Amino acid sequence: DAGVTQSPTHLIKTRGQQVTLRCSPKSGHDTVSWYQQALGQGPQFIFQYYEEEERQRGNFPDRFSGHQFPNYSSELNVNALLLGDSALYLCASRSGGMLWYEQYFGPGTRLTVT
Amino acid sequence: AQKITQTQPGMFVQEKEAVTLDCTYDTSDQSYGLFWYKQPSSGEMIFLIYQGSYDEQNATEGRYSLNFQKARKSANLVISASQLGDSAMYFCAMRLPYSGGGADGLTFGKGTHLIIQP
Numbered sequence: 001d002a003g004v005t006q007s008p009t010h011l012i013k014t015r016g017q018q019v020t021l022r023c024s025p026k027s028g029h030d031t032v033s034w035y036q037q038a039l040g041q042g043p044q045f046i047f048q049y050y051e052e053e054e055r056q057r058g059n060f061p062d063r064f065s066g067h068q069f070p071n072y073s074s075e076l077n078v079n080a081l082l083l084g085d086s087a088l089y090l091c092a093s094r095s096g097g098m099l100w101y102e103q104y105f106g107p108g109t110r111l112t113v114t
Numbered sequence: 115a116q117k118i119t120q121t122q123p124g125m126f127v128q129e130k131e132a133v134t135l136d137c138t139y140d141t142s143d144q145s146y147g148l149f150w151y152k153q154p155s156s157g158e159m160i161f162l163i164y165q166g167s168y169d170e171q172n173a174t175e176g177r178y179s180l181n182f183q184k185a186r187k188s189a190n191l192v193i194s195a196s197q198l199g200d201s202a203m204y205f206c207a208m209r210l211p212y213s214g215g216g217a218d219g220l221t222f223g224k225g226t227h228l229i230i231q232p
Contacts, residue, residue, distance in 0.1 A: 033219060033220075035220075040224075041224060041225075042118075042205050042207075042222030042223050042224050042225050043159070043205070043220075043222050044221075044222070045210060045219035045220055045221065047219075048217055048218070048219050050217075055217045056210065056217035056218075056219045058210070058219060088157060090157075090159060092159070094218075100218075101147060101149070101164040101218070102161050102164070103161060103220075104161070105151075105158055105159035105160070105161075106158065107156065107157055107158045108157045108158070110157075
């Protein structure tokens with residue numbers, strides 16, 4: 001049973017460009033969350049998707065947008081990249097059952113903006 | 115606003131000793147949940163333990179236990195009989211203010227870097 005998978009593993013972009021990161025949740029999971037983790041910091045919540053709708057959003061600008069597909073996979077899009085967007089982007093998924101609190105994280109996508 | 119504070123940037127512990135990682139939190143909510151995650155150098159966050167604010171007993175999961183002191187707003191992680199493989203970053207987290215519909219984004223502390231020495 002594959003866990004949460006993310007692609008790509010690493011990415012280098014230039015300021016002003018746009019980027020799309022992808023996430024496939026663990027089998028049986030229907031809720032996907034995205035986090036940004038700057039070097040030496042804890043993860044910061046970007047948003048959460050459920051039933052193809054953004055259910056909750058953290059304190060991130062509109063440059064950060066997302067999508068969830070019918071198969072529960074998800075994309076994170078970042079427009080007009082800034083140097084400060086360089087970070088590890090983590091995707092997490094969970095089910096809605098008894099163990100709802102147990103979120104499974106993917107290995108992350110390391111984004112470098114130059 | 116909610117806040118998680120982890121005051122130990124780094125800790126060195128001898129193998130087989132017990133470890134306590136500190137976490138204090140601030141929230142005005144009556145109902146909340148507290149989490150601990152482990153992040154090895156590979157980067158993947160691993161769920162360790164969860165404590166609900168209304169749970170009467172401290173949560174335990176194998177060698178991990180959560181020392182929950184509600185009045186002091188602390189939720190310390192205790193690792194018994196530490197192993198070399200426990201070396202990693204450890205993050206305390208809390209569910210963001212509930213906005214309905216089952217939403218459960220988390221706010222994390224800055225983490226503690228735990229190093230287990232042989």
